[in-house]
Amino acid sequence: MTSGSDFLQLDAAAVPADGKSDWLARRLRRAMADGRLTVGSRLPPTRVLAAELRVSRGVVAEAYRRLTEDGHVEGRRRGGTVVVATPPPPATTPTGPPPEPVGAFSGEPGNDVFDALRAAPARIDLTPGRPDLTAFPRTAWLRAERALLTGLSADELGYGDPRGTPQLRRAVANWLARTRGMRADPADILIVAGIAQALTLLHPVLRADGIDAVAVEDPGSLGTRQHLHHGGLATPPVPLDPDGIRIDALRATGARAVLLTPAHQFPMGMVTGGERRRELLRWARDGGLILEDDYDAEHRYDRPPVPALRSLLADDQVCYLGSVSKLLAPALRIGWMVPPRRHLAPLVDAKRFTDLGNAALPQLVLARLLESGTLERHLRLLRDRHRRRRDAMITALATHLPAATVHGTAAGLHLTITYDTPDIPDTALAATALTHGVKCHPLSWHRQLPGSPGLVLGYAASPAGVITEGVAALGRALRELT
Numbered sequence: 001m002t003s004g005s006d007f008l009q010l011d012a013a014a015v016p017a018d019g020k021s022d023w024l025a026r027r028l029r030r031a032m033a034d035g036r037l038t039v040g041s042r043l044p045p046t047r048v049l050a051a052e053l054r055v056s057r058g059v060v061a062e063a064y065r066r067l068t069e070d071g072h073v074e075g076r077r078r079g080g081t082v083v084v085a086t087p088p089p090p091a092t093t094p095t096g097p098p099p100e101p102v103g104a105f106s107g108e109p110g111n112d113v114f115d116a117l118r119a120a121p122a123r124i125d126l127t128p129g130r131p132d133l134t135a136f137p138r139t140a141w142l143r144a145e146r147a148l149l150t151g152l153s154a155d156e157l158g159y160g161d162p163r164g165t166p167q168l169r170r171a172v173a174n175w176l177a178r179t180r181g182m183r184a185d186p187a188d189i190l191i192v193a194g195i196a197q198a199l200t201l202l203h204p205v206l207r208a209d210g211i212d213a214v215a216v217e218d219p220g221s222l223g224t225r226q227h228l229h230h231g232g233l234a235t236p237p238v239p240l241d242p243d244g245i246r247i248d249a250l251r252a253t254g255a256r257a258v259l260l261t262p263a264h265q266f267p268m269g270m271v272t273g274g275e276r277r278r279e280l281l282r283w284a285r286d287g288g289l290i291l292e293d294d295y296d297a298e299h300r301y302d303r304p305p306v307p308a309l310r311s312l313l314a315d316d317q318v319c320y321l322g323s324v325s326k327l328l329a330p331a332l333r334i335g336w337m338v339p340p341r342r343h344l345a346p347l348v349d350a351k352r353f354t355d356l357g358n359a360a361l362p363q364l365v366l367a368r369l370l371e372s373g374t375l376e377r378h379l380r381l382l383r384d385r386h387r388r389r390r391d392a393m394i395t396a397l398a399t400h401l402p403a404a405t406v407h408g409t410a411a412g413l414h415l416t417i418t419y420d421t422p423d424i425p426d427t428a429l430a431a432t433a434l435t436h437g438v439k440c441h442p443l444s445w446h447r448q449l450p451g452s453p454g455l456v457l458g459y460a461a462s463p464a465g466v467i468t469e470g471v472a473a474l475g476r477a478l479r480e481l482t
Helices: 004-009 020-033 046-053 057-069 113-119 138-151 166-180 194-208 222-230 247-253 274-285 341-355 360-372 374-400 426-435 464-481
Strands: 073-075 081-083 190-192 214-218 237-241 257-260 289-293 318-323 335-338 405-407 414-418 454-458
Touching: 004 020, 004 046, 020 057, 046 057, 057 073, 138 360, 138 374, 166 190, 166 318, 166 335, 166 360, 190 194, 190 341, 194 222, 194 289, 194 318, 194 335, 194 341, 214 222, 237 247, 247 274, 274 289, 360 374, 374 414, 374 464, 426 454, 426 464
Parallel strands: 214 237, 214 257, 257 289, 289 318
Antiparallel strands: 073 081, 190 335, 318 335, 405 414, 414 454
């Protein structure tokens, strides 16, 4: 690592008389954007850089503070100040025809639509469901893993219980009691490879129970709907109102099961209200089964916690689904389900014959993080960071898309906007945004019923400055289409 005036070729003579911290922060951001400072790079100590640039140490500290607030750098005590996220490179004027948008923007989205969108090149990714992967607690994970391996017996490296390790099932039971208000016996918890696998395991179990359709919220998750279709289950859509899913419309479908996101509806963001929960209870008592997808309930900012439906309804009426994909990282592929007891044995069989159970070592590490309180501390850090990024997106939307209506800001990792220009399809807007270097989801992907066009925008994974730039590009894309 170089330092002082050699660092990034900074010249003490170029430091302006006023706005020194602004100047230094801009130079550092530019170096991150053009690749001179990559993720993992260490910045010089404040006293060293201040001495070389012949400025006060407070000037350098203030520049580092601004970069920290933007989410670009992070202080790591003895590790110094480290780059954890880089801003996008500056936009360039295209010299040829605009790139072809992802094909799914021109027609019904196929099963590979999310893979195709992830692979599409873009400077700024505002797709929903992406946690801040730069915040993954690597040090805590490694520490727990080393401690675990030191004391791990040889027998624990063999085949285990297909339901998951007893340690993680106990830790998850305690976590759900503390954070979701629900009591679950560890023996009734099944560890799975995320909510996607939970749904796959449920397909044959539901069909064996005479269920051939699972009603879904509309709008509701396209990915979830695709998983249910893949399992041969119909997905009759049920419209929403400000309190969540409409029970009269649910009854009208005739479906005996429904999949809900009651703590933070995807993608519109409302919470299923108290009276609506009582109506759901009456519907379930008539023989209905609720699949409760609690995909990001931990991430809340401006509202009190909402208990899980499973904590309020009888155990045999709710199949609870959760994971660490939005809390830690999707790559871990660790989730859990708490099914009705009548379905537990066939689900354990399905898990046994699918993969003999999840990998045990990551389960044991996660159990240590849950039991030590590390995960709760991590969650508090994420809430503060996500709140700032959400606020940046709301501010940018008010500036660049002032006519849009914003939905679902009180919790989660995304928000949704709708706009009153029905002659501009949201797929066209998303496709045009991609030509401007910004990825997002058109709201119509998540609809089966007619409704207002809109966009679903994730904010958790991008620093505030990147979010502002991305929303500005969305505004330009919309103006280009009008």
